[in-house]
Amino acid sequence: MTELLPAPAAALDTPPVPVRSAGHAIVEAxxxxxxxxxxxxxxxxxxDVLDGLVDSGIETVVCRHEGGAAYMAEADGKMHxxxxxxxxxxxxxxxxxxxxxxxxxxxxxPMVLFVGLIPFDHRDREAFQEFDVKAWFxxxxxxxxxxxxxxxxxxxxxEAMFAAxxxxxxxxxxxxxxxxxxxxxxxxxxxxxPVATGGMTARDVDALREALAGSVKPLFVTGGNDWTPEAAxxxxxxxxxxxxxxxxxxxxxxxxxxxxxxxxxPIGYGRPKPTYDLLEETDLLVFVGTVPGDTITDGFVVxxxxxxxxxxxxxxxxxxGRSGAVSYQIVAKPDVFVRDLAGIELDVRPEWTAWTERxxxxxxxxxxxxxxxxxxxxxxxxxxxxxxxxxLPRDAVVTFGAGEHTNWAHRYFPTMEYASMLSARNGSMGxxxxxxxxxxxxxxxxxxxxxxxxxxxxxxxxxxxxxxQYGATPLVVVVDNAEYGTIRTHQERHYPGRVSGTQLxxxxxxxxxxxxxxxxxxxxxxxxxxxxxxAALRAIDEDHVFALVHLVVEQRTRAY
Numbered sequence: 001m002t003e004l005l006p007a008p009a010a011a012l013d014t015p016p017v018p019v020r021s022a023g024h025a026i027v028e029a030x031x032x033x034x035x036x037x038x039x040x041x042x043x044x045x046x047x048d049v050l051d052g053l054v055d056s057g058i059e060t061v062v063c064r065h066e067g068g069a070a071y072m073a074e075a076d077g078k079m080h081x082x083x084x085x086x087x088x089x090x091x092x093x094x095x096x097x098x099x100x101x102x103x104x105x106x107x108x109x110p111m112v113l114f115v116g117l118i119p120f121d122h123r124d125r126e127a128f129q130e131f132d133v134k135a136w137f138x139x140x141x142x143x144x145x146x147x148x149x150x151x152x153x154x155x156x157x158x159e160a161m162f163a164a165x166x167x168x169x170x171x172x173x174x175x176x177x178x179x180x181x182x183x184x185x186x187x188x189x190x191x192x193x194p195v196a197t198g199g200m201t202a203r204d205v206d207a208l209r210e211a212l213a214g215s216v217k218p219l220f221v222t223g224g225n226d227w228t229p230e231a232a233x234x235x236x237x238x239x240x241x242x243x244x245x246x247x248x249x250x251x252x253x254x255x256x257x258x259x260x261x262x263x264x265x266p267i268g269y270g271r272p273k274p275t276y277d278l279l280e281e282t283d284l285l286v287f288v289g290t291v292p293g294d295t296i297t298d299g300f301v302v303x304x305x306x307x308x309x310x311x312x313x314x315x316x317x318x319x320x321g322r323s324g325a326v327s328y329q330i331v332a333k334p335d336v337f338v339r340d341l342a343g344i345e346l347d348v349r350p351e352w353t354a355w356t357e358r359x360x361x362x363x364x365x366x367x368x369x370x371x372x373x374x375x376x377x378x379x380x381x382x383x384x385x386x387x388x389x390x391x392l393p394r395d396a397v398v399t400f401g402a403g404e405h406t407n408w409a410h411r412y413f414p415t416m417e418y419a420s421m422l423s424a425r426n427g428s429m430g431x432x433x434x435x436x437x438x439x440x441x442x443x444x445x446x447x448x449x450x451x452x453x454x455x456x457x458x459x460x461x462x463x464x465x466x467x468x469q470y471g472a473t474p475l476v477v478v479v480d481n482a483e484y485g486t487i488r489t490h491q492e493r494h495y496p497g498r499v500s501g502t503q504l505x506x507x508x509x510x511x512x513x514x515x516x517x518x519x520x521x522x523x524x525x526x527x528x529x530x531x532x533x534x535a536a537l538r539a540i541d542e543d544h545v546f547a548l549v550h551l552v553v554e555q556r557t558r559a560y
Contacts (some may be wrong), residue, residue, distance in 0.1 A: 018188065022150035023048025023181035026114075027056045028189050029157035035085055037061055037441065039072040041096075043089020045116025045129075048181040050087075061441065061470055063434075066093045068463040070100020071434035074109050074171075075399070075422050078225045079442050083110035083164040083172070090116055090129035094136065099428055104171035105140050106426035108290075109225050110164040111171040113141075119179040120148065133175040146175035150183035154190040162193035168316035169226055198315055198332035200340035207328050208286075208311060209344050212244075215284035215309075216351045221267060222256060223249025223290025224334070225419070226315070231335035232418035235288070236260050238342055243353040245360065247275055249290050251406075251423035254415030258367070264359040265366060266410055268295050278359065279303045288313045289334040291322035295425065313337050366560075367411060374526040379551045381405070381479055381559065383529045385412040388449070391537065396447040397439050399423065401431035403453040404486050405479040407559035413449070430459030433476065437463055440472035440546075448474040454506050455484045461512065467546045468517035475536055476548040478509045481555045488555075513548035522550040 020028070026049055030038070037059035042050060053060045063069035066088040076084030088097045094115045104111040118127045134144045143163045145156055160172045200208070212218055220239065222232075232255045239246050239262040246256045250268020257263060265275040279285065279302045285292070291312055297303060300323045303310070312319060313330045330337060372386035385408050398413045399422040400406040406423065415421045422439055424431040436450035452461075457478050467474065488502040513520030519539035523532040529551070536547035 019184060019186055021048050021052070021181065022147065022153040022183050022185050023176075024052035025153040025185050025189065026157055026176070026181075027052035027058065029154040030085060031056055031058055032189050033157070033161050033192050034082055037076070038085040038087055039063055039069040039076070039438070040087040041066045041069050041089070041093055043093055043116045045089045045118070045178045046087060046114065046176050046181060047178075049114070049116075049176065059441075059470075061466065063466050064462045065460065066096035067099045067430060068434040068460045068466070070097040070111075070113065071103065071424075071431050071460065072438040072463075073113070074100045074104045074107070074111050075431075075435035075438040076442060077104065077109040077111045077164075077169075078107075078422050079419055079439065081165075081228065083112045083161055083169075084438075085112055085114070087114040088116070090118065091131040092129060094131060094133065098136075098140070099430070101137065101140055101171045101173070103424045103426050103428045103431065107225065107424065108169050109171070110169040112160045112164050113171060113173045115173060115175050117146070117175045117177045120177045121179070133173060137173045140171070141173045142170045144173045144175070147177060147180055150180050150185050151187070153185055154187075158190040158193050162195060166195045166315075168314065168318075168320065169224075196315075197336040198330075199336045200330055200332060204328075204330050205340065205344060208330070208341075209346065211284055211309065211311060211328070212344070212346055216349070217282045217355045218244050218284040218286065218352065219264075219278055219282035220244065220246040220286045220288060221249060221290070221292075221296070222246055222288050222334075223252050224314075225252075226289055226333055227255055227418050228335045229418050231338045232256070234342055235334075235338045236262065238338070242346055243348050243356050245356040247278060249425075250295050251410075251425045252290075252421060253410070253413075254420035255289075255418050257416045258414040259416065261360055262356060263363065264356070265363040275359075275363075284309050284311070286311045286313065288337060290314065291316075291319055292324050293321040294323070297323050369412060372530070374529055377526055378554050379523045379529050380526050380557070381408045381477075381551065381553060383526050384408075384477060384533060384549070384551060387530045387533050389414060392449075393447055395443075396420065396449065397422065397443060399432055399435040399439055399448065399450040399474075401435075401452065401456045401459075402427045402429045402486070403456050403484070404489065404558050405451055405453040405456070405481075408479075409451045411559050429453075429456045432456055433460050433463045433467075436474035436476065437467045437470075437472045440467070440474045441470060448472075450474050450476050452476060452478050453485065454478060454480040454482065454509075455504055457509065458506075461509075462516075464513060464516040464518060464546060464548075471544070473540045473544060473546050475540060476513070476546065478548060478550050480506055480509065480550060480552050481557070482506060483555055485555075485558075489558075509548060509550040513546070513550075518546040518548060519543065520548045520550065522552070524552040
């Protein structure tokens with residue numbers, strides 16, 4: 001409970017000083033930072049925070065597993081300019097949440113994980129569920145803090161939110177000792193700490209203008225999660241006006257719209273050959289919001305020549321994860337960089353137009369939908385996507401985890417806005433359902449589609465119960481090929497004909513969806529696919545429930 005102390009007689013004109021528990025002060029600080037919901041698996045170690053959430057206006061989304069809660073918070077961080085929030089308890093809960101933390105670390109996603117801890121005076125005595133929060137998380141988080149002084153509750157929230165958002169965004173962990181949360185604290189909430197956004201200096205502008213003017217085949221690559229929809233639109237207008245192409249970092253499509261004449265496709269694992277060749281062919285590469293790392297450069301192989309001209313635009317002065325030459329670094333967040341870029345006007349070179357049109361033509365051929373008419377035989381994802389895409393509104397969102405099934409979304413899903421693709425660039429499985437739930441809650445009324453593999457779905461499919469409880473309505477397609485397909489592909493490459501450890505026996509996913517309170521339909525034959533999709537969309541739009549389509553497909557069938 002929050003009380004107000006009467007002001008001293010000599011200071012009756014000053015506001016009363018609030019008095020509340022440290023746990024309630026944490027919730028107050030989160031609300032002050034604009035947090036709309038938190039994803040939790042409850043524990044007795046942070047009951048006072050849960051109590052503070054009751055009257056806070058912050059929606060408390062109760063998840064079924066800490067990994068699901070952490071994934072939802074990570075996805076929430078991708079959709080907003082402030083960190084996503086997850087709350088879990090002590091040793092086992094913290095261990096389960098680690099997968100989402102690693103995703104936030106490698107995906108540069110702002111996220112704060114609150115972890116309930118044992119009472120202060122039980123520390124270092126092998127207490128029930130005790131663990132060392134700093135030893136566990138220090139190498140995989142931007143900061144790890146422990147609330148040992150109750151009076152600092154609001155301050156630590158402000159510091160955590162700032163650390164998660166500043167520079168290269170990422171995860172922060174805050175440990176909450178059970179007894180400290182109940183202590184009474186005084187004073188007003190700590191205000192949010194402004195985050196530096198950088199920007200182009202006059203020297204930066206001149207360097208970039210000169211490099212662009214002297215380039216014959218310039219290429220922008222957009223990436224990261226630190227954009228705004230307005231900046232994405234402004235960049236698109238600038239690129240289209242100058243006839244300059246842009247590719248998307250792996251699993252971040254949608255910054256430059258799918259239908260833009262400047263968009264030339266994704267760059268990452270399993271990419272089609274034309275975009276693979278782009279990095280070697282371009283004579284000026286401008287990365288915005290990310291750096292040329294392992295995935296983009298195919299394992300630090302592509303574009304490693306020190307003579308290459310690369311401009312890197314990022315708020316991370318350390319350029320963590322980059323490879324290859326660095327011709328110039330601009331320290332700026334994407335929206336501020338684009339604001340300054342808009343002031344650079346250049347004469348359009350004929351070579352730019354030809355270069356962009358050639359690569360755009362390759363992308364259009366690659367993304368052209370297959371026939372929507374079913375073929376004899378087993379269900380096919382090609383048929384599903386050909387029937388789905390024409391139904392999608394412009395603001396549709398797609399989510400997915402890891403596996404070969406994701407390539408259908410890469411190839412065909414029309415990502416038209418930032419952020420319309422949510423995925424795990426660290427290749428973490430189990431992300432599809434939690435991220436779809438988070439996206440549906442954050443963007444009510446929008447069509448949210450998630451593409452899940454059979455093995456990937458079973459890692460966090462239980463979060464469909466969370467979807468049902470809170471009214472999330474994603475369309476889920478489970479691509480069931482009865483195997484871990486990506487690993488099987490590597491296996492066939494290195495150990496042909498020796499299948500081991502990759503085959504699966506699956507349940508009826510449609511019946512699982514029904515058991516969780518949603519709509520489920522199974523399609524084994526390709527002729528059943530259009531009808532199954534239509535029935536699922538009706539269930540979402542008319543019954544306002546999530547819907548799952550279980551596609552039983554052939555093994556060894558890939559999007560490209």
